[in-house]
Amino acid sequence: MKLYHGGYTVIEHPDCLAGRENLDFGKGFYTTLIQEHAEQWARQAAFNRGRLKPILNVYEFDKEKTVSEYCYRFFPAYDEKWMDFIVSSRICILNQEVANKYLKFIESKEL
Secondary structure (H helix, E strand, C coil), rough: EEEEEECCCCCCCCCCCCCCCCCCCCCCCCCCCCHHHHHHHHHHHHHHCCCCCCCEEEEEECCHHHHHHCCCCCCCCCCCCHHHHHHHHHCCCHHHHHHHHHHHEEEEEEC
């Protein structure tokens, strides 16, 4: 499955301990299935930090191997169940071990 991360830097090796504490799930590496969402986030993040070049990072995620080893939640849509989880959670879903084992960097694109 392809996952996308928008920002203003190329990230070949995600660091799940980086980032701000006050995000939906705390520190972590945030990805989405929706390329357009990541592109919008990249443009906004680059603009907010005075950067000129938003970057879309693309990864291949081995979902099948991950689910055989880890407990996880997958939300195929932004619906009420997803919102309930967002509101009630403050944890990092994709921990460093999972990222190291199953998140394979494909490419970065300047937008």
